[in-house]
Amino acid sequence: MSLKRLVGKTAIVTASTDGIGFAIAQRLAREGAKVIVSSRKAANVEEATRKLTQEGLEAKGLVCHVAKQEDRRKLFEEAKKLGGLDILVSNAAVNPEVGGVLDCSENAWDKIFETNLKASYLLAKEALPLLKESKAGRIIFVSSIAAFQPFNLLGAYSVSKTALLGLTKAAAVQLAQENITVNSVCPGVIETRFSAAITQEGPAREVSLSQIPMGRFGVPDDVSGSVAFLASDDGSYVTGENLVISGGMPSRL
Numbered sequence: 438m439s440l441k442r443l444v445g446k447t448a449i450v451t452a453s454t455d456g457i458g459f460a461i462a463q464r465l466a467r468e469g470a471k472v473i474v475s476s477r478k479a480a481n482v483e484e485a486t487r488k489l490t491q492e493g494l495e496a497k498g499l500v501c502h503v504a505k506q507e508d509r510r511k512l513f514e515e516a517k518k519l520g521g522l523d524i525l526v527s528n529a530a531v532n533p534e535v536g537g538v539l540d541c542s543e544n545a546w547d548k549i550f551e552t553n554l555k556a557s558y559l560l561a562k563e564a565l566p567l568l569k570e571s572k573a574g575r576i577i578f579v580s581s582i583a584a585f586q587p588f589n590l591l592g593a594y595s596v597s598k599t600a601l602l603g604l605t606k607a608a609a610v611q612l613a614q615e616n617i618t619v620n621s622v623c624p625g626v627i628e629t630r631f632s633a634a635i636t637q638e639g640p641a642r643e644v645s646l647s648q649i650p651m652g653r654f655g656v657p658d659d660v661s662g663s664v665a666f667l668a669s670d671d672g673s674y675v676t677g678e679n680l681v682i683s684g685g686m687p688s689r690l
């Protein structure tokens with residue numbers, strides 16, 4: 438990694454022990470940031486932190502279920518110990534039920550919105566005191582291509598990701614005078630555990646691939662570079678944008 442745009446910065450990346458979140462944490466750290474990695478399971482946190490520190494990167498690991506206020510508080514306490522916070526990447530999302538939006542149970546709907554939307558909102562709110570002290574605060578939400586064109590079988594999840602686009606735009610306007618940018622990245626189909634039902638061998642794989650003009654699924658590092666750009670001084674005049682990273686999969690609201 439020759440780019441070192443984030444030296445002196447501290448970043449929190451939620452849900453960063455696997456998949457897209459891990460790739461983002463790794464990329465930010467490779468560009469020089471001190472990174473706080475987290476997820477729900479202690480063993481995953483330990484393993485991800487070990488991988489990063491073994492590479493010579495600056496990483497602290499904490500258990501954080503984003504829907505738990507006490508866990509979120511610990512992230513910010515850790516950032517304070519590291520000298521402050523410049524970058525918040527809110528990446529956690531769940532999808533406990535597969536089905537159309539109006540088939541979703543109330544219980545699943547609440548879980549989806551609590552983790553995917555409300556926790557992102559609360560993390561941004563709780564990060565503000567520290568981000569305001571940074572010279573160039575950054576909030577980056579991980580939304581989805583499904584925010585634009587809902588996936589039939591991911592109905593409620595898609596709606597939660599659409600709401601994140603609105604949160605991005607509203608918060609960006611509110612924080613523009615504070616020199617804090619707010620953007621989202623909207624990945625297409627990226628090969629991770631989360632998307633395995635689509636990307637593994639089978640009819641869903643072929644149907645999905647046929648909808649991607651570039652003819653391949655993305656990999657987590659297809660997303661991490663865009664996040665690093667938005668987090669860096671190169672992205673300093675970009676705010677309120679929802680950046681689609683989908684190999685050409687269409688994204689119209």
Ligand code: NAP
Binds near residue numbers: 455501502579624
């Ligand atoms: P993934 O590979 O399955 O990784 C999920 C990560 O989230 C794990 O580290 C997991 O660790 C953690 N996690 C799950 N629930 C959590 C919670 N409530 N609080 C904190 N951490 C939690 O998933 P991914 O594909 O990288 O997805 C990451 C983000 O990208 C999500 O927002 C997803 O909606 C979005 N996205 C993914 C795709 C795709 O095709 N993969 C496409 C568009 C958008 P623990 O089990 O230890 O908690």
